[in-house]
Amino acid sequence: MKIIFGIDYISRKNTGVSSLVENLCTQLSNRGFYSFIAAIEDKYSQADIVKFRSAENLLIKKRYQPISAFRSYLNFYLKIDADIAHLHSIWSLSAVAIYCWSIIKKKPYILSANGMLNDWALSQSRLKKKIFLKLIFKKIIRRADSIIVNSNAEKEYLEQNGWHNNFYIMPNGVNIPVRDEITINRKTEKTLLFLSRIHVKKGIDILLDAWSELYEKTKENNWTLNVVGFLDEQQNAYEKYILNKIANTPTLSNVRTSEGKFGNEMWDEFYASDAFVLPTFSEGSAMVVLNGWTAGKICVTTIGSNLEFGLGEKCTILVEPTVESLKGGILSLLSMTDNNLHDYGKIGKEVVIRNYTWEKIVDHHVEIYQNAIKRLV
Numbered sequence: 165m166k167i168i169f170g171i172d173y174i175s176r177k178n179t180g181v182s183s184l185v186e187n188l189c190t191q192l193s194n195r196g197f198y199s200f201i202a203a204i205e206d207k208y209s210q211a212d213i214v215k216f217r218s219a220e221n222l223l224i225k226k227r228y229q230p231i232s233a234f235r236s237y238l239n240f241y242l243k244i245d246a247d248i249a250h251l252h253s254i255w256s257l258s259a260v261a262i263y264c265w266s267i268i269k270k271k272p273y274i275l276s277a278n279g280m281l282n283d284w285a286l287s288q289s290r291l292k293k294k295i296f297l298k299l300i301f302k303k304i305i306r307r308a309d310s311i312i313v314n315s316n317a318e319k320e321y322l323e324q325n326g327w328h329n330n331f332y333i334m335p336n337g338v339n340i341p342v343r344d345e346i347t348i349n350r351k352t353e354k355t356l357l358f359l360s361r362i363h364v365k366k367g368i369d370i371l372l373d374a375w376s377e378l379y380e381k382t383k384e385n386n387w388t389l390n391v392v393g394f395l396d397e398q399q400n401a402y403e404k405y406i407l408n409k410i411a412n413t414p415t416l417s418n419v420r421t422s423e424g425k426f427g428n429e430m431w432d433e434f435y436a437s438d439a440f441v442l443p444t445f446s447e448g449s450a451m452v453v454l455n456g457w458t459a460g461k462i463c464v465t466t467i468g469s470n471l472e473f474g475l476g477e478k479c480t481i482l483v484e485p486t487v488e489s490l491k492g493g494i495l496s497l498l499s500m501t502d503n504n505l506h507d508y509g510k511i512g513k514e515v516v517i518r519n520y521t522w523e524k525i526v527d528h529h530v531e532i533y534q535n536a537i538k539r540l541v
Contacts, residue, residue: 457512
C-alpha cells in the first residue's frame with residue numbers, strides 16, 4: 165500500500181503533527197507500506213527531515229507563491245500511484261491539493277482532525293475560517309472518506325455540527341524511550357515542567373498568573389517552574405510578551421526559561437522534572453502529556469488535552485484553564501510527598517503502555533485505510 169501524508173511542515177515548527185506523522189511513517193514502513201510527504205521548507209527542515217527517512221519527501225521552497233506551491237504539491241501527488249491519502253493539515257494548500265488529487269485520481273483520503281475542528285480552534289481567526297470553509301474547505305471535509313478524532317466528545321461535537329463522515333475514535337501514540345527505571349527524587353528542589361509551543365492556546369499566560377499568586381508557597385516548598393519551548397530565533401510578539409512578563413515580575417523569579425527541546429534533549433527535560441503541566445484550552449491529543457506520563461510524571465492538565473484515558477486517574481491533576489483552578493491544582497501538587505509523585509507517575513506510564521503505544525495504534529490506521537479503499541471499489 166502507498167500512502168500520501170498531507171502536512172504543512174515536517175519540522176519542529178509543527179511539533180505535534182509532524183511527530184505524529186513521523187511515527188506513523190516509521191511504523192508503516194516496518195509493516196512494508198510506503199509513505200510520501202510534501203511539505204513547505206523552513207529553517208529547520210533540513211535538520212529535521214532525517215526523522216522521515218522512512219518516507220519519500222519533497223520540500224517546497226518557502227519563497228514560492230501560493231499558486232506555485234499548490235502546483236508543487238499537486239504534481240508530487242499525481243506522479244505517485246498512491247492508494248490513499250491521509251490529511252493532517254486542514255487549513256492548508258496541501259489539503260486543497262489532496263482534494264484535487266482525489267478527484268483526478270478517483271482515490272480516497274482520510275482526515276485526522278488533530279483538534280482543528282473543535283469549537284475553540286474554529287473560534288480562532290473565526291471570520292477567515294468561515295470564509296475558507298464556505299469557499300473550499302467544507303467540500304474538502306465532506307469528501308473525506310473518514311475522519312479520525314481523538315475522543316468521543318470530539319466525534320459528538322462534529323456530528324452535532326453537521327458532519328456525517330465515517331468517524332473513528334483513535335488516540336495519538338508515543339514511543340517509549342529506553343531509559344533506566346524511574347526512581348524516587350529525594351532532592352530538596354523540585355521542578356514543574358511546561359514543555360510546549362509558547363502559544364496562547366497552551367494556557368501559559370494563566371499558568372504564570374497562577375504561579376505568581378502562589379509565589380510564597382512555591383518558594384516555601386522549593387518548587388521551580390521550567391518553561392521550555394521558545395524559538396531559537398527572533399521571538400514572535402507573544403513569546404516576547406511572555407519572556408518580558410517572566411523577566412519583569414518579581415513573583416516569577418523562580419521561573420526558568422529555555423528554547424524548545426527535541427529528541428533526546430526533550431526526554432532529558434521530562435526525566436529531570438518532578439511533574440508536568442499543560443493548562444491547555446484545546447489539543448488534538450496532547451502528545452506532551454503522553455510524554456510526561458511516559459517519563460513517569462504526574463501531569464497537571466485540562467480536559468482540553470483531549471485524552472480518552474488517563475485524565476481520570478491519579479497520574480493527573482485535572483484543572484480548568486483558569487487561574488483559580490490552576491492554583492488549586494498546583495497547591496495539590498505542592499502537598500505531595502516524593503513517594504506520591506513517584507507512585508502516581510508510575511500509574512501514568514502504565515496508562516501509556518496500555519493505551520497509547522504506536523505499535524498498537526498503527527494497526528488501526530491500516531484497517532481504516534483498507535476499509536476506505538474497499539468502499540471506493
